[in-house]
Amino acid sequence: MKPGRFEGKVAIVTGSSRGIGKAIARLLAEHGAAVVLNGRNPERLASAEKELLAIHDRVLSVSADVSTPEGGQLLVGKALERFGRIDILINNVGVSMRGRFAGLDPGVFDSMFKSNVAGAVSPSIAALPSLRETKGSLVFITSLAGIRGLPGLSAYSSAKMSLRAIAESIRIEEKSHGIHVGLIYVGYTENEAGKETVAADGSLVKIAPRSGKGVQTMESVARAVFKTISRRKFISVLTPIGKLNAVMQRFFPRLVEWIILANLEKFEERSK
Numbered sequence: 137m138k139p140g141r142f143e144g145k146v147a148i149v150t151g152s153s154r155g156i157g158k159a160i161a162r163l164l165a166e167h168g169a170a171v172v173l174n175g176r177n178p179e180r181l182a183s184a185e186k187e188l189l190a191i192h193d194r195v196l197s198v199s200a201d202v203s204t205p206e207g208g209q210l211l212v213g214k215a216l217e218r219f220g221r222i223d224i225l226i227n228n229v230g231v232s233m234r235g236r237f238a239g240l241d242p243g244v245f246d247s248m249f250k251s252n253v254a255g256a257v258s259p260s261i262a263a264l265p266s267l268r269e270t271k272g273s274l275v276f277i278t279s280l281a282g283i284r285g286l287p288g289l290s291a292y293s294s295a296k297m298s299l300r301a302i303a304e305s306i307r308i309e310e311k312s313h314g315i316h317v318g319l320i321y322v323g324y325t326e327n328e329a330g331k332e333t334v335a336a337d338g339s340l341v342k343i344a345p346r347s348g349k350g351v352q353t354m355e356s357v358a359r360a361v362f363k364t365i366s367r368r369k370f371i372s373v374l375t376p377i378g379k380l381n382a383v384m385q386r387f388f389p390r391l392v393e394w395i396i397l398a399n400l401e402k403f404e405e406r407s408k
């Protein structure tokens with residue numbers, strides 16, 4: 137295999153035992169990076185590791201819940217123990233939810249912030265010293281639901297929005313250390329079987345697999361992450377509808393609200 141764009145680099149991708157995280161890890165490995173996979177379920181993680189080992193042998197998997205400080209430290213510690221450096225950290229862990237605000241168990245907010253925010257904060261704090269040494273990339277995976285609050289997604293939208301505040305703060309704080317910070321707004325994406333979401337009562341429910349028109353592939357998200365890192369871009373908004381939404385929300389927020397209200401049922405049905 138000829139040397140890839142990320143030969144010699146070490147990348148950690150949180151939540152990479154399936155879905156978008158696994159697609160990102162695979163692409164980085166294909167471009168030569170040593171990759172550190174992560175997830176909580178050891179069997180799923182082992183199966184992802186086996187898949188990536190077919191590319192090269194610089195693959196490590198660490199079973200850890202990154203929404204806890206210990207989990208973040210364990211992941212980063214194991215990566216450093218095996219590879220001695222970290223060049224890229226992709227904070228991909230996150231879970232979504234369903235249900236209008238009026239019917240929500242307040243604990244849904246806790247789980248959204250634990251997974252989507254604490255899940256990005258713990259590994260990032262642990263990895264910063266090493267990222268400073270390598271002048272590496274710290275990337276946050278957010279959602280189009282982080283551009284404006286969406287119906288049925290209040291807790292998820294607010295958690296994903298807060299990733300922007302975190303990314304903006306770190307970008308300034310770490311400027312003198314040369315760390316690249318990226319924030320990627322992912323649109324409606326296909327998912328692997330078994331994906332779960334948090335229901336209004338706080339329980340986990342499986343969601344139907346998605347594919348077809350208007351659904352972006354996991355590989356296209358991975359390519360966007362690749363570009364964001366290669367070009368050291370700050371903000372990337374994915375999908376044509378996402379780009380349009382970002383512009384419209386900035387200049388015509390009331391029109392966006394009107395469009396959503398006019399299509400509310402269709403909108404909520406699609407989110408299921």
Ligand SMILES: NC(=O)c1ccc[n+]([C@@H]2O[C@H](COP(=O)([O-])OP(=O)(O)OC[C@H]3O[C@@H](n4cnc5c(N)ncnc54)[C@H](OP(=O)(O)O)[C@@H]3O)[C@@H](O)[C@H]2O)c1
Pocket residue numbers: 150151152153154155156157174175176177178180200201202203228229230231232251255277278279280322323324325326327328331332
């Ligand atoms: N799919 C979409 O349409 C879409 C749209 C916009 C944004 N996004 C964002 O993209 C990211 C990935 O989404 P996805 O659809 O690929 O999700 P997914 O299929 O549910 O995969 C999530 C991955 O994260 C792991 N994980 C979950 N919680 C974890 C934790 N606390 N610690 C460690 N690992 C954990 C899961 O494995 P275990 O369960 O075994 O831990 C799994 O490997 C999320 O941040 C999501 O919000 C997705």
